[in-house]
Amino acid sequence: MKTLVWFRNDLRTIDNPSLKAAMDAGSNGCIAVFFITPRQWKLHNWGSPKACFQLDCLTALKDELESLGVPLLTRSVQIQEDVPTLVHSCARQYGCQQVHANRDCGIDETRRDETTAGHLATDNIEFTLHDGNSIIPVHEIRSGKGTPYGVFAPFSKAWKKTILERGFPESTKPMPQADIGIRPCSIPDQSSDFPDWSGRGLWSGGEREGLRRLDTFIRNHAGNYSRDRDTPSIAGTSTLSPWLSSGALSAATCLNALIASHGPEFDTWPAGPSTWLNELIWREFYRHVMLGFPQVSMNKPMQPWTELVPWESNPAPLDAWTSGETGIDIVDAGIHQLLQTGWMHNRVRMITAMFLTKNLLVDWRAGERFFANHLVDYDFASNNGGWQWAASTGTDAAPYFRIFNPQRQAETWDPDQTYIRKWLPRTPGSIKPIVDLKQSRQQAIDTFKNARETFEGTADEDGRLVAANGSRNS
Structure with missing residues (x-):
C-alpha cells in the first residue's frame, strides 16, 4: 500500500506523527506533498518575512525527506478552497490508499479538512488527522x-x-524507506506575491x-x-x-x-x-x-463588551506608529527592529501593542495585521492572543486600567538605552511624543470604562448586545 503525507504547518521529520504513521503504513512507499497557496497566505495577512521563511523551511524539509527516501511534491494553488480537490487527485495519481496529516485548529483549516475527507471518501481513500501541532x-x-x-x-x-x-x-525520526522511484519537485525561492526582503539572510529556515x-x-x-x-x-x-x-x-x-x-x-x-x-x-x-472560542478566528474580541470601544478613526496615529515616529523611543525602536529584522523582542512587543491600543486608542486588529505582515515568526494564535491581551479584549487579558508607561518600561528594561540606540535611527528624545502619556492613559481608562458600563446596561443574560429595537447582535 502507498500512502500520502500532507505537510502543512509542520515542516519537520522529528516528532511528526503524520509522517511516522504514513511511513509505517506505506508498505509500498510513502509520498509527501505540500501546497503553496500564496493568495491564501495573503488573505491570512502573511508578509514576505513569513512567506520566504516558510519556503526556506520547505527547501530544508525536501532535503531531510530525501534522506528518508520520501519524495516531496509541491503544488501551487492560489486559494485554500482548491486544495481538497488537489489532495484527492494527487492520491489517485500515485495510487495512495491513505492520506495522513496533522490537525490544524483554525476554522478555515477545519472546514478544508472536512471537505478533503469527503473528496477522498468517494474513492475509499482513508484520511487520518494526527495531533502533531x-x-x-x-x-x-x-x-x-x-x-x-x-x-x-x-x-x-x-x-x-x-x-x-x-x-x-x-521526539523520534522515522527510519528511511526504500527508493520508490519518484523524484521530488524543486522548491521556489520565493513567490511573485511575496518579494524578497532585506532581512532574509538573518534567518536560516529548516x-x-x-x-x-x-x-x-x-x-x-x-x-x-x-x-x-x-x-x-x-x-x-x-x-x-x-x-x-x-x-x-x-x-x-x-x-x-x-x-x-x-x-x-x-x-x-x-x-x-x-x-x-x-x-x-x-x-x-x-x-x-x-x-x-471560534470567534477569535473571526476577527472578534473574546470580551464582547470591548466591541463598544470607540477606536480612533484618524489614520495619523497608526501611521506614526507603523513608521516608528511616535516620539516614544522604546516604541519606535521596536518598530524599526521589526521592519529591519522581521522580529521584535517580546517585552517590546507588549510595550508597543499596549501603547497603540491604549495611549493611541487604535483598534488592536490594525496592530495585529501589521505584526502579521512583518513578523518572520507570525503565528495566528500567538499573535492574536498577544494583541488581545495588550488591548484588554482577550481571554485572561490585562485589565483595561493597567496600562504600561512605555517610558518607565524603557527605564526599567533598557536603562542605558542600549536597545534604543541600536535600533532608533535618530537621537533619543529628539522628537516630541505625539501624545501626552498621562492624559492619554486617563482617556483610555475612561473610554474603556464607559464602554463596559454601556454594555452592562444593554446586554442580555447571555452577554450579547441588545440594540435599541430589542434585536440581538451576536
Missing part, C-alpha cells in the same frame, strides 16, 4: 465542567497534570537550524531565562519562534530538551527553565483558545 492535543484539556479554559492559570495546572499522567512525548538553536539555548541561556528574558538589549530569549511557527521545530521537542537537561519533575526545575516551560504552555493555551 501541540504537546498535548489542545481539544482534550477541559475544565471540570467539560468546557474550554478561558484563563491561563487553571489551564496550565491542568496541562501539567495531564502530561505527568500521560507521560512525555517522544529543522536542523532550529535544533541547533534549541541546543545552544538550552546549554547557554535557559538557566538565566527568567532573569534575562525582559532585557531587549541582550540575547536572553530563545528566538526559536520562527521555527515553532512554521513547524520546523515542535514544542514537544523543546520540552524534551528541557527534560533531558533538568529531569522530568517540573517542581524541581530552576527558575529559568520553569519560566521557559511556562512560555511553551502559553503557546498551547492560545491554540486551546483558538479551538474552544
Whole structure:
C-alpha cells in the first residue's frame, strides 16, 4: 500500500506523527506533498518575512525527506478552497490508499479538512488527522465542567497534570524507506506575491537550524531565562519562534530538551527553565483558545463588551506608529527592529501593542495585521492572543486600567538605552511624543470604562448586545 503525507504547518521529520504513521503504513512507499497557496497566505495577512521563511523551511524539509527516501511534491494553488480537490487527485495519481496529516485548529483549516475527507471518501481513500501541532492535543484539556479554559492559570495546572499522567512525548525520526522511484519537485525561492526582503539572510529556515538553536539555548541561556528574558538589549530569549511557527521545530521537542537537561519533575526545575516551560504552555493555551472560542478566528474580541470601544478613526496615529515616529523611543525602536529584522523582542512587543491600543486608542486588529505582515515568526494564535491581551479584549487579558508607561518600561528594561540606540535611527528624545502619556492613559481608562458600563446596561443574560429595537447582535 502507498500512502500520502500532507505537510502543512509542520515542516519537520522529528516528532511528526503524520509522517511516522504514513511511513509505517506505506508498505509500498510513502509520498509527501505540500501546497503553496500564496493568495491564501495573503488573505491570512502573511508578509514576505513569513512567506520566504516558510519556503526556506520547505527547501530544508525536501532535503531531510530525501534522506528518508520520501519524495516531496509541491503544488501551487492560489486559494485554500482548491486544495481538497488537489489532495484527492494527487492520491489517485500515485495510487495512495491513505492520506495522513496533522490537525490544524483554525476554522478555515477545519472546514478544508472536512471537505478533503469527503473528496477522498468517494474513492475509499482513508484520511487520518494526527495531533502533531501541540504537546498535548489542545481539544482534550477541559475544565471540570467539560468546557474550554478561558484563563491561563487553571489551564496550565491542568496541562501539567495531564502530561505527568500521560507521560512525555517522544521526539523520534522515522527510519528511511526504500527508493520508490519518484523524484521530488524543486522548491521556489520565493513567490511573485511575496518579494524578497532585506532581512532574509538573518534567518536560516529548516529543522536542523532550529535544533541547533534549541541546543545552544538550552546549554547557554535557559538557566538565566527568567532573569534575562525582559532585557531587549541582550540575547536572553530563545528566538526559536520562527521555527515553532512554521513547524520546523515542535514544542514537544523543546520540552524534551528541557527534560533531558533538568529531569522530568517540573517542581524541581530552576527558575529559568520553569519560566521557559511556562512560555511553551502559553503557546498551547492560545491554540486551546483558538479551538474552544471560534470567534477569535473571526476577527472578534473574546470580551464582547470591548466591541463598544470607540477606536480612533484618524489614520495619523497608526501611521506614526507603523513608521516608528511616535516620539516614544522604546516604541519606535521596536518598530524599526521589526521592519529591519522581521522580529521584535517580546517585552517590546507588549510595550508597543499596549501603547497603540491604549495611549493611541487604535483598534488592536490594525496592530495585529501589521505584526502579521512583518513578523518572520507570525503565528495566528500567538499573535492574536498577544494583541488581545495588550488591548484588554482577550481571554485572561490585562485589565483595561493597567496600562504600561512605555517610558518607565524603557527605564526599567533598557536603562542605558542600549536597545534604543541600536535600533532608533535618530537621537533619543529628539522628537516630541505625539501624545501626552498621562492624559492619554486617563482617556483610555475612561473610554474603556464607559464602554463596559454601556454594555452592562444593554446586554442580555447571555452577554450579547441588545440594540435599541430589542434585536440581538451576536
